[in-house]
Amino acid sequence: MKKSKLLMAAALGALVTASPANAEKTQLSALFMAQAAYSEQDIENMTEAFEKANPSVDVKMEFVPYEALHDKIVLSHNATEGYDVVLFDVIWPAEFAQYGLLTDVSDKIDSATKEEILEGAWTTVEYGGKYYGMPWIVDTKYLFYNEKMLKEAGISKPPVSWSELTTQAQLIKDKGIVDYPLVWSWSQSEAVICDYATFLSAMGGEFLDADGKPVFQQGGGLKALEYMVDTIKLGLTNPNSREYSEEDVRRTFSSGQAAFAVNWTYMYNLANDPKESSVAGHVGIAPAPGAKGISSASAVNGSMGLGITSKSKHKELAWKYIQHLSSKPVQEDFAKLSLPVWKSSYENPAVTKGQEELLKAAKVGLAAMYPRPTKASYQEMSSALQVAIQEALLGSKTPADALNEAADVAADLD
Secondary structure (H helix, E strand, O other): HHHHHHHHHHOOOOOOOOOOOOOOEEEEEEEOOOOOOOOOHHHHHHHHHHHHHHHOOEEEEEEEEEEHHHHHHHHHHHOOOOOOOOEOOOOHHHHHHHHHEEOHHHHHHHHHHHEEEEEHHHHOEEOOOOOOEEEEEEOOEEEEEEEHHHHOOOOOOOOOEEHHHHHHHHHHHHOOOOOOOOEEOOOOOOHHHHHHHHHHHHOOOOOOOOOOOOOOOOOOHHHHHHHHHHHHHHHEEEEEEEEEHHHHHHHHHHHOOOOOEOOOOOOHHHHHOOOOOOOOEEEEEEEEEOOOOOEEEEEOOEEEEEEOOOOOHHHHHHHHHHHHHHHHHHHOOOOOOOOOOOOOOOHHHHHHOOOOHHHHHHHHHOOOOOOOOOOOOOOHHHHHHHHHHHHHHHHOHHHHHHHHHHHHHHOOOO
C-alpha cells in the first residue's frame, strides 16, 4: 500500500490542524457499503491516512450490505447518534433532498472541480440544480466471459447483442462445457433492477414517459423481462440467480461454474486474482451487449456519491473527510476495484497499467449509462418492480401480467 502518497493526498485537502495530544478527539461517524466497488480494507486504509494526517479526528466506520444502506440512512435521521458521512446511490438524491436528509454542498464545489470530474459522474449527486455530495464511485455493469470456455466452444469473440449471447450460451451448454452458462444477480433487490434496466435500455424501453407515467410494461421494458424469463426456460441461466447478489455472481463465475456473468467493475480484478479465482488469467470483459437494430451496447448508471447528513454536528470536518476519500491521488491509488471519477486519471499509467481491457470496455459502457428514474418515490416503484420480476422469473405470472400490476402500483405514486 502506498501510504506516503495517501498521507500526501490527505494533506493536500487543507485538512484540519492537529490538536494537542491530550485533547479529546472529534469523532466522525461514516456509513459505507460492504458490497462491490471499494473493499472494506480499501476504505479502512484510506481512512487511516486521513486520521494520521488529522490526529485529533477518529472516524467510526460502519459497513452494511447495499440492501440495508438506504434504510440505515433514513432511520438515522431521527436517531440520537446519527451519521456524519454516508454513501448514497444515484437513485436517492431526489428522495433525500425532498425530506432534507442530506446537506446541500453546492457552495463547496468550485468550477475547476466541476470541470475536472467526469461529466456523467455529477448526475450521481445532483438534484434540482443542487449538489448533495461528491461523486465517488462511477460504475456500470459489464459482460464478463470465460475466454477458455468460449475457445473450447469454438467461439472467437464475445457477443455484441443479447440474442447472440443466448446463441453462444446454448452452444456452450450443448457441448457440455458447463451446465448453466449464464449467472446473474436477480434476487428480489435493487440488483435485479440494475440488470433489468440494462436489458430495457438495450431494447429501447423506458421506465417512465415524459409525464412521469410508467411505460416499462410495454415495448422494450416487456421485451427485457421476457428475455430474462426465456434464459431460465432454456436452461441457460443458473436458477439460483433468482436468489443471487453480485457477490454470489462473482463467486460462481470465479469458481468456473459459468461462461458469462454481468457485474460491476470490481469483479474484473478479483476474478483475475489467483487468490480469489480459479479462472484467473481467462477472464475477459466487454461492454454489456446491445439489441440488433436498436443499440450497440447497454449500461445502467450504478454510480454512488458521498454526502453529509443534515443532522451532522461536524459538517466542515465531514466535508474534509469526503474531500480526502474522493481526492484524485487517493482514487488513483485504489483504482483496481473502482475507477476514478477524475478525467485526467485515465492518462495515469498507474491507473491504466494492467487494466487496458477494462478501460476499453469502460469507455463504451460509461458513455452508455442509462438512468433509473429520478423521483422521490423511486424506492416504492422499485419494490413493486422487484416483486413483478421475481414473479415472472419464478413462473407464477407472465411477464406481461407481472409488469402490468407493477405499473398500476407505480401509477399511484407521486
